[in-house]
Amino acid sequence: MIPRLFIAAPLAEGAATPLGVDQAHYLKHVLRRAEGDDVRLFNGKDGEFSAEITALKKKGGLATVGAQTRPQTKEPDLALYFAPVKRGPLETIIQKAVELGAKSMTPVITERTVATRINRERLQAIATEAAEQCERLSVPPIDAPVKFDALLGDWPSDRRLMFCDEAGDDETKDWGGDQGRAAPALEALKALDKKTDQWAILIGPEGGFSPAEREALREKPFVTPVTLGPRILRADTAAIAALTLWQAALGDWR
Amino acid sequence: MIPRLFIAAPLAEGAATPLGVDQAHYLKHVLRRAEGDDVRLFNGKDGEFSAEITALKKKGGLATVGAQTRPQTKEPDLALYFAPVKRGPLETIIQKAVELGAKSMTPVITERTVATRINRERLQAIATEAAEQCERLSVPPIDAPVKFDALLGDWPSDRRLMFCDEAGDDETKDWGGDQGRAAPALEALKALDKKTDQWAILIGPEGGFSPAEREALREKPFVTPVTLGPRILRADTAAIAALTLWQAALGDWR
Numbered sequence: 001m002i003p004r005l006f007i008a009a010p011l012a013e014g015a016a017t018p019l020g021v022d023q024a025h026y027l028k029h030v031l032r033r034a035e036g037d038d039v040r041l042f043n044g045k046d047g048e049f050s051a052e053i054t055a056l057k058k059k060g061g062l063a064t065v066g067a068q069t070r071p072q073t074k075e076p077d078l079a080l081y082f083a084p085v086k087r088g089p090l091e092t093i094i095q096k097a098v099e100l101g102a103k104s105m106t107p108v109i110t111e112r113t114v115a116t117r118i119n120r121e122r123l124q125a126i127a128t129e130a131a132e133q134c135e136r137l138s139v140p141p142i143d144a145p146v147k148f149d150a151l152l153g154d155w156p157s158d159r160r161l162m163f164c165d166e167a168g169d170d171e172t173k174d175w176g177g178d179q180g181r182a183a184p185a186l187e188a189l190k191a192l193d194k195k196t197d198q199w200a201i202l203i204g205p206e207g208g209f210s211p212a213e214r215e216a217l218r219e220k221p222f223v224t225p226v227t228l229g230p231r232i233l234r235a236d237t238a239a240i241a242a243l244t245l246w247q248a249a250l251g252d253w254r
Numbered sequence: 255m256i257p258r259l260f261i262a263a264p265l266a267e268g269a270a271t272p273l274g275v276d277q278a279h280y281l282k283h284v285l286r287r288a289e290g291d292d293v294r295l296f297n298g299k300d301g302e303f304s305a306e307i308t309a310l311k312k313k314g315g316l317a318t319v320g321a322q323t324r325p326q327t328k329e330p331d332l333a334l335y336f337a338p339v340k341r342g343p344l345e346t347i348i349q350k351a352v353e354l355g356a357k358s359m360t361p362v363i364t365e366r367t368v369a370t371r372i373n374r375e376r377l378q379a380i381a382t383e384a385a386e387q388c389e390r391l392s393v394p395p396i397d398a399p400v401k402f403d404a405l406l407g408d409w410p411s412d413r414r415l416m417f418c419d420e421a422g423d424d425e426t427k428d429w430g431g432d433q434g435r436a437a438p439a440l441e442a443l444k445a446l447d448k449k450t451d452q453w454a455i456l457i458g459p460e461g462g463f464s465p466a467e468r469e470a471l472r473e474k475p476f477v478t479p480v481t482l483g484p485r486i487l488r489a490d491t492a493a494i495a496a497l498t499l500w501q502a503a504l505g506d507w508r
Contacts, residue, residue, distance in 0.1 A: 185507070
């Protein structure tokens with residue numbers, strides 16, 4: 001197994017690129033690598049390159065970039081918006097969203113959001129590690145938290161939003177309009193195939209969206225409300241399931 | 255929120271049913287409930303009942319069963335077989351598989367399985383808690399670990415096995431026969447719809463299946479090899495993704 005590292009700097013054959021303190025430590029003390037050993041490097045822009053470790057010190061390291069091993073490829077345009085939950089499931093959401101190809105991840109503060117403390121630096125480190133391990137060519141950003149109302153108010157009209165109505169679709173309530181009841185996610189996605197390339201997924205907090213938030217969502221023309229089966233899913237399970245269905249139906253799993 | 259508890263005993267209106275020590279502790283000290291408060295009970299056979307807590311002591315409790323709130327319903331017949339991984343992701347697999355409607359969960363010891371210590375009692379407790387919280391009417395069993403060869407040798411021919419080829423489908427190798435290359439999971443499932451109601455999913459260890467295991471799997475007529483996208487998924491992510499796609503394509507999410 002050749003270690004894979006994300007580098008912020010440009011990558012080109014023949015260049016020498018510095019390795020950070022944490023990367024040098026990881027290579028030396030966790031993976032037991034030494035000067036002369038191979039690594040693979042990617043930066044989200046130039047593809048993936050083979051490289052040789054040329055220095056490995058306490059204060060950082062150096063790698064000499066070799067041949068390109070993979071060209072940069074276009075990734076599906078799928079953004080994930082999620083109400084922050086407590087630390088364990090939150091970190092699960094980030095790690096899995098990277099593996100499942102989300103292009104960006106943005107915390108959304110909703111009415112019933114309890115966990116509002118976000119350590120973006122730590123989440124970004126988790127995203128980087130996940131990208132390195134899952135063979136992705138990019139590390140998606142953890143964006144600054146946004147408030148629910150601002151998110152809907154500033155929404156770009158050409159991006160479709162799959163709203164996972166985890167509180168369950170209330171059969172007794174007539175939502176009116178074209179939206180009607182929420183459809184099973186896979187059917188909804190298949191029906192909307194080819195109408196747009198830009199998508200987003202919205203996952204609520206453990207307590208679900210408030211009735212006002214649900215109505216606000218269902219009123220928007222860019223929103224597709226969907227259901228994820230008859231059982232109540234935790235927020236992290238719902239995020240993983242929604243990302244999976246999107247990739248399988250419209251994304252790069254086809 | 256009315257607490258939901260799994261009970262091993264038969265349930266019928268008017269009966270008094272004992273609550274275990276842990277259940278009494280949980281109701282009293284975690285959920286702050288008292289005698290006279292409502293609970294909901296299910297046992298995997300008789301549906302769900304409302305009930306009233308009639309005793310809550312250190313050594314256990316008692317509930318008086320009221321009206322049935324939901325009849326028992328038939329669940330999809332989807333078994334999950336997974337190579338055990340280390341504790342965190344293993345517990346994620348169990349919790350999420352319950353939420354995603356797996357009927358049983360069986361550890362499989364493969365060539366590259368590193369983590370072979372299984373605390374079935376603890377995993378069963380996680381499964382019970384997940385069932386209580388996700389509104390399921392049953393608690394799927396954690397079966398005793400089986401060895402890979404025995405699993406394939408004793409396989410019931412009328413149950414189809416979706417084999418998640420996480421090592422990636424090797425384009426350079428001609429697998430021969432009808433199987434050819436592995437298909438994307440969603441396409442494979444749609445193609446096999448209505449041929450059988452009995453399914454299983456097999457997830458390998460972090461190091462993947464060995465070449466011999468992969469060939470043994472692909473030789474079996476009951477096996478459908480599938481891929482889960484271009485990125486390398488961790489074992490727990492692969493399990494959740496496969497269960498999700500099955501439920502959406504063939505299970506109770508439709």
